Amino acid sequence: MLNITPMLDLTFQLLFFFIVNYHPSALEGQMDMALPVHSENKAQTPDQVQEINPATMQELPADLTVLLKTQNGGEQTGMITQIIVRDRAGDTNITVDDKFEALEKYLAKAKEGLTNKEDIKIEGDSRLKWYYIVKVMDVCKKAGFKIGFGPPPDLG
Amino acid sequence: MSHGPSHGEVNCDPNLTPMLDLVMQLLMYFIICVNFVAEEVPQEVSLPPSQGARPIDKSEGDVLFLNLDSGGNLIVFGQKPWNLNDLSAVTDVKYWLDKRATEAKKDDNGNCRTSIIIRADKSSDYALVYKLMQLCKEKKFNRFKLRANIVG
Numbered sequence: 001m002l003n004i005t006p007m008l009d010l011t012f013q014l015l016f017f018f019i020v021n022y023h024p025s026a027l028e029g030q031m032d033m034a035l036p037v038h039s040e041n042k043a044q045t046p047d048q049v050q051e052i053n054p055a056t057m058q059e060l061p062a063d064l065t066v067l068l069k070t071q072n073g074g075e076q077t078g079m080i081t082q083i084i085v086r087d088r089a090g091d092t093n094i095t096v097d098d099k100f101e102a103l104e105k106y107l108a109k110a111k112e113g114l115t116n117k118e119d120i121k122i123e124g125d126s127r128l129k130w131y132y133i134v135k136v137m138d139v140c141k142k143a144g145f146k147i148g149f150g151p152p153p154d155l156g
Numbered sequence: 157m158s159h160g161p162s163h164g165e166v167n168c169d170p171n172l173t174p175m176l177d178l179v180m181q182l183l184m185y186f187i188i189c190v191n192f193v194a195e196e197v198p199q200e201v202s203l204p205p206s207q208g209a210r211p212i213d214k215s216e217g218d219v220l221f222l223n224l225d226s227g228g229n230l231i232v233f234g235q236k237p238w239n240l241n242d243l244s245a246v247t248d249v250k251y252w253l254d255k256r257a258t259e260a261k262k263d264d265n266g267n268c269r270t271s272i273i274i275r276a277d278k279s280s281d282y283a284l285v286y287k288l289m290q291l292c293k294e295k296k297f298n299r300f301k302l303r304a305n306i307v308g
Contacts, residue, residue, distance in 0.1 A: 004172060011179050018186030026305035028197075029209030030273070033289075033300040068282075078279075126283030130276045133285070134204040134304055141208040152283045 031137065033147065062119040062148060063087055064110060066103070066136060070128040072154070078129040083136075085110065100139050107143035123150035197275060198223050198231050204278035206304035218270045220256060224288060226279035240284045246291070253295040271299040
């Protein structure tokens with residue numbers, strides 16, 4: 001009869017190794033972003049690096065901008081406290097309790113009357129957490145927009 | 157003298173075959189699931205969940221991973237972390253990005269086809285993520301991907 005004890009020992013050691021090194025992590029995915037090309041810079045040393053001038057940066061030609069506000073200090077710092085959708089007609093405040101659902105409905109409706117039905121711009125307050133920006137990106141993506149980002153409005 | 161089992165004795169060796177089958181199956185499962193570090197991804201960056209994230213396209217050519225942790229540190233494989241709240245660190249980042257862009261263009265006849273992959277922690281401030289995007293944009297990187305955990 002074949003002696004399988006050494007094979008079993010080895011198999012258990014392998015099994016133990018893989019169990020110890022097993023770290024199940026959430027499945028990572030990616031989202032596309034469209035950013036325009038900026039003029040070329042050719043710094044050779046750190047001294048030659050030029051400061052970014054926000055006024056010369058190109059913006060996506062979006063008809064709609066979603067402005068996300070947060071508290072600067074207090075319990076809700078970093079969370080969305082107000083969502084405003086800006087279009088050519090002016091600002092619309094999304095006031096319903098479930099802001100994300102309300103935003104999705106608003107965007108779907110607003111899209112019909114837009115010249116540029118593809119692009120949307122998101123501008124969040126500087127201290128807003130990235131988690132909430134991604135949530136709003138999901139909503140905009142569901143409504144069928146390509147997403148761009150604008151500078152934090154509270155930084156001027 | 158006889159050593160083998162004689163008539164009427166019961167063979168009490170356990171049947172190891174089902175256990176072996178099970179152990180082998182478990183082993184196969186763990187071998188398949190094992191995920192050795194293949195990308196430049198630090199564990200301290202906790203990505204936000206997203207319903208709109210697509211599975212990663214592994215056929216991407218040259219990629220540059222930029223990891224931003226919750227403290228505003230830009231973590232790049234092979235470099236010491238830069239804190240984006242620190243102005244001198246930002247200047248260093250610009251210089252380093254400039255060098256990477258120049259190298260990428262040299263390798264590809266003047267075109268910068270390197271994809272920037274931004275892995276920002278869910279607790280990062282928007283201002284820092286935006287600053288990072290602007291820095292890359294300024295250095296003529298024009299292929300961007302954002303990473304998030306797929307949900308739903």
